[in-house]
Amino acid sequence: MADPAIRIRNLVTRLGDRTVHNELNLDIQAGCLTAIAGSSGSGKTVLLRAMALLLQPVAGTIELFGQATTTLSRSAERGLRGRMGVMFQRGALFTGMTVLDNVAFPLREHTALPRSAVYEIARLKLRLAGLAPEAATLYPSELSGGMTKRAALARSLALDPDLLFLDEPTAGLDPVGATAFDKLIVHLRNLLGLTVILVTHDPVSLWEIADEIAFIGAGRVLASGPAQALTQSLEPAVRCYFGGARMQRAGASWDQK
Amino acid sequence: MNWRVAQRRVICSGDWSVERLAAVERQIRRNAPMTSGEWRINLGEISTLDTAGAVMVQRLCRRLRTAGASVQLEDVSAERHAVLKLVASEMEVTPRRPYSNPLERLGRRVTDGCFGITEYLAFIGRLTADSLPRMLRPHRLRWHEIAVELERAGVMAIPIIGLLAFLIGIVMAYQSGDILQTYGANIFLVDLLGVIILREMGPLMTAVIVAGRTGASYTAQIGTMHLTEEVDALRTMGVTPFEMLVLPKFLALLIALPLLTVWADAIGLLGGMLVSSLLYGVDFDVFLRRLPTAVPPNMFWVGIAKAPVFAALIASIGCYQGFRIRYSADEVGRYTTISVVQGIFWVIVADAVFSIVLFSWLGL
Structure with a gap:
């Protein structure tokens, strides 16, 4: 098997005094859609932040595309950041800019393209994320929840990243919107060859779109594999999570397909 | 290629x-x-x-x-x-935001300016309507919040205000001492410093520092609470943001600013006294003995009486600007700046009004 896009070894992270991850190991293959699951407070978002270079681990290594992230030079770090897109849970759109400017911002920062080309690329990203062209001139405060998610996705795609981190992409969307968003993620992954890491609680997302699920608990990866394999896991926490009524229903509807 | x-x-x-x-x-x-x-x-x-x-x-x-x-x-x-x-697949053209011409912008600014005053008055009105029932039953006031604000706006400002008052006392004594010395009138340093510090510099400078420190923090705090929907959360619980957020700040500043002024007065005089005794031969005991006769007590009281007015201006402007923040992080910066600038502006205007009214009409 080829080298993994992300390789995490013996990761230890702390928030204040609380140890979130203790000796966590995880490999994520390139082109794979990996979901990080786990009960609330198990450190899914913290893991995402560590992988996205937003949080310095206390110990252990994270390698992105074979580069250890703990010993990066500034220019290497900037290059690496250009290869990843992060979509935050609440969008984190810049409130002082229009949606189009939000998407154009990383392009302006990382490339020397003229305005017209930047805006053309930005508009393409908005369309890819499924936003109507009218939304481009709106400010984030004028967007609905679903539109905010799409705009945030468009911005995370701005630099054609190889790695896409999504934090709870379908949380807060209506079921139809959530399904559409799931499809959109798979579609973009197939089209652009992305490696996608998503943190999610959504049972449907876990069953339908994730190639791999890494289940986090007690500071490490308790189990990993496709949803079906995890239901058979011997770990009580994993069985409990996948044995819940909502998860069962999502699994049942997946079985029918 | x-x-x-x-x-x-x-x-x-x-x-x-x-x-x-x-x-x-x-x-x-x-x-x-x-x-x-x-x-x-x-x-x-x-x-x-x-x-x-x-x-x-x-x-x-x-x-x-x-x-x-x-x-x-x-x-x-x-x-x-x-x-x-x-x-x-698509090459659509993005619609532009409607273009606003300079004349329209000017008009908007004028109307915004005019309505800004009515909005501010409406804010004061709502604050009063929400506060009065509470004020009439003091046990229902949020004493805990008031104490917290009192600490932030008052106690924590003591070092900076003390330091600045001390320096201003030194500077003024030094500047005026030189001139008085040429006439051999060193002793009048007491009169000069007494009047200027107690009546003008003490209250005014304290108010300016508090406007920059506390007024800005009021605006930023309330504005950020708006952005994170905390204000709306309060509303849904039947707590009006006025009595929860504004009234404690308002009351706390009303108490803190006069006290800070007394502190600034004392430290300012101390600075002046130090220079007077070291450079101009007016010793501490001479200075202190002359002070009560040179400066009538109402000078001190005029200075202290201004402080609550300044406090009301600073607190109401700070909170009002905070409530104007609606949507973006940008606005937090913009309205915080406006809050400080307007706070200082109105404090100085009020001070001028005080001088005219008290000095020329009432003869104080």
């Missing part, structure tokens, strides 16, 4: 990913010939092509087409074809 104008061919090569595109774009802009005919664009030698690169291919095609040429892409693999199709 290799332009073979004679054969109407372009051979694109290299890395067409977003980081490298600027060079490609420049080449297209400089070299694309404005000739019609049947052009063929070869993409076979491109090593990487992402969506931004595909946009650039489209731009190249469009450029050739506007020159009247027809364009054919060749050597396109299946996956690249999908990406190119995605890019080409």
Whole structure:
């Protein structure tokens, strides 16, 4: 098997005094859609932040595309950041800019393209994320929840990243919107060859779109594999999570397909 | 890129990913010939092509087409074809925000300015309506919040206000002492410092510092609470933000500012006294013995009486500007600035009004 896009070894992270991850190991293959699951407070978002270079681990290594992230030079770090897109849970759109400017911002920062080309690329990203062209001139405060998610996705795609981190992409969307968003993620992954890491609680997302699920608990990866394999896991926490009524229903509807 | 104008061919090569595109774009802009005919664009030698690169291919095609040429892409693999199709599927034009002309903006500013005053008055009115019932039943006031605000706005300001008052006392004694010395009138330093510090500099400078420190923090805090919907959460619980957020701040500052003024007065005089005794031979005991006769007590009381007025101005402006923050982080910065500038502005205006009213009409 080829080298993994992300390789995490013996990761230890702390928030204040609380140890979130203790000796966590995880490999994520390139082109794979990996979901990080786990009960609330198990450190899914913290893991995402560590992988996205937003949080310095206390110990252990994270390698992105074979580069250890703990010993990066500034220019290497900037290059690496250009290869990843992060979509935050609440969008984190810049409130002082229009949606189009939000998407154009990383392009302006990382490339020397003229305005017209930047805006053309930005508009393409908005369309890819499924936003109507009218939304481009709106400010984030004028967007609905679903539109905010799409705009945030468009911005995370701005630099054609190889790695896409999504934090709870379908949380807060209506079921139809959530399904559409799931499809959109798979579609973009197939089209652009992305490696996608998503943190999610959504049972449907876990069953339908994730190639791999890494289940986090007690500071490490308790189990990993496709949803079906995890239901058979011997770990009580994993069985409990996948044995819940909502998860069962999502699994049942997946079985029918 | 290799332009073979004679054969109407372009051979694109290299890395067409977003980081490298600027060079490609420049080449297209400089070299694309404005000739019609049947052009063929070869993409076979491109090593990487992402969506931004595909946009650039489209731009190249469009450029050739506007020159009247027809364009054919060749050597396109299946996956690249999908990406190119995605890019080409729509070329909509984004609607622009309605353009506002300068005259309209001017008009808007004027009306905003005028209505700004009525809005401020409405704010004061609502604050009063919400506060009065509470004020009449003091046990229902939020004493805990008031104490917290009192600590932040009052206790924590003590060092900075003390230091600045001390320095101002020193500077004033030093500047005026020189002139008085030439007339041998060193002793009048006591009169001069007493009047200026107790009546004007103490209250005014304290108010200015508090406007910059506390007024700004009121605006930023309330504004950020708006952005994170905390204010709305309070409303849903039947707690009006006025009595929860504004009233404790208002009352706390009303208490803190006069006390800080007393502190500034004392430390300012101390600074003045120090210079007087060290440089101009007016010793501490001489200074202190002369002070009560040189400066009538009402000078002190006039200074202290101004402080609550300044406090009311600073607190109400700070909170009002905070409530104007609605949507964006930008606004937090903008309205915090406005809050400080207006706070200081109105404090100085009020001070001028005080001088005129008290001095010329009441003869104080």
